[in-house]
Amino acid sequence: MRWRPRDLLVIVPTFAILFVIVFPVLWMVFTSLRPASALAANLPVGQWFDGLGFDAYGRLFNDSGFARYIGNSLLVSAVSTVFTVVLASFAAYGLSRFKFRLRGPVLLIVLATQLLPFVVLISPIYLAFSEIGLLNSYVGLVVVYVAMTLPLAIYLLLGYFDTIPRVLDEAARIDGCSTAGVIFRVVLPIALPGIVTVVTTTFITTWEEYFFASVLMTGEDLKTVQVGLSSFFGEYSSDWGMIMAAATVATIPTILLFSIVQKRLVAGLSAGSVKQ
């Protein structure tokens, strides 16, 4: 590699900018590991790394309801993801294989729901849910999350299904497969990368959701991770170590899942927005 002094004009600013971009996350993890006494004091840089440990995580799991919130979020996100993937698989298969007359309008409706402001739906959904007893209920939040994530899931899967040759469907049918059999035994295994993408994006979306969870799940025992974390802002506003520990824990699943699909998600986004 030929080293050119001029390259530094690009390399140095790039690293400076990347540092600013990554800093808040590094600072979050670092803060979560520092002793509470160090956070209140204005220590010189030399003492920043003294006494690092997991005390804040101990306070988080022993003194707050965060473990419970994690359980709630895992349950709601996992169940929502299963329902979304199954419903979206059926719908995407139907839209991919059968050119029925209302296909265009159906696709348009699915796309339009993505553009609707979610916030606007809160009052009607709140009222309807209070009428039928779905407030403070896992079922209620799951239903909202399934509806919220279905449109994108259908679109993603449709893209994958369209690339799978129909000959395979027909062969399976001749061997006696039902439509569900064709979907689960033939199409889904081939579209596995697509399924992985849908599972991860759906899980991340529902795991990160704050607004509906905060309005529909008000019971202390029913808070999700994001709502729980936000409630710490006021409650423990002096204990930033614990808040950053909670924030770190809330980020672990999204970083893990994101790293699985990063390449595919970026490629998909690029293809979707840039006309080739």
Place this chain on the structure above:
Amino acid sequence: MSRPGRQALPLVTPALLVIGVLFLFPGVYNVVLAFQDLTPFDAPGDAEWAGLANFQAVLTDPLVGSAAVNTVFWLTAATVIIRLVIGMGLALLLHSRVLHRWRLRGFARTAVLVPWMVPPVVAVACWKWIFDGNTGVLNQFLVAIGVLPEGVPFLAQTSTVWWSVIAIIVWRELPFVVIVLLAGLQSVPEEQYEAAALDGAGRWASFRHITLPSLRPVITVVVLMTVIQTFNNFVYVWLSTGGGPGTYTQVLATQLYSKAFVANSLGEGAAIGLAMTAVMAVFALAYLRVSDRGRVEA
């Protein structure tokens, strides 16, 4: 019903039913609510008709007016423009030959994506801590280098609060813009730049006359998508400032929530929601027109 219709029906119906019940029904019910007088504790059946009273209340409320201005200028226009400018700069940097030569492209791209892997609530938490008036690292840094005599509560004083909220939004939502613009840059044929260079065009000239025109469709899509995502946003303002100090940073989404669930007037909240939907419909239609996915093959 036609044969393909009969076959598709059982497959498509369950998903459509969920989407219909959770989107279409509340969407329509929201219109009804805007003409009703109702609190969150009433049964929907007890609602009284309010005529245009909700709209009148909302339109004459100076708080709603300032929330609308804040939403348009600070929350949406400022963050979208800043995202676009910084995003373009970063995309050009990530696309540069130098990073490629040093084999740093992959690393740099992953680093740029980091804020996107962080849930929005976590993003707000991180920045609240950085901005903290007493022990926040930004204040410690600015005091240490002598820029400030003492710590500033960035999120609690009117002179800095909007720029601080903007910093949070731009930080979290920048990766999307960078990725899409980068993909746009990669789709511009290299030969065009070579031809321009032969004709003696400098860097600025080729950016101005080749890069920008080629990216125009991509930029249009990015602007529409970010406007649609940001205009309705609730979580950033609500969790970073709660609409304060006072009511200084109220936006339409937080006003909707406050009217409906704090002032307990679902009707007024619904009226704000209806206005928001109308504004967004314009952008959504524009998006459907320009986006690839909008041209649904019938």
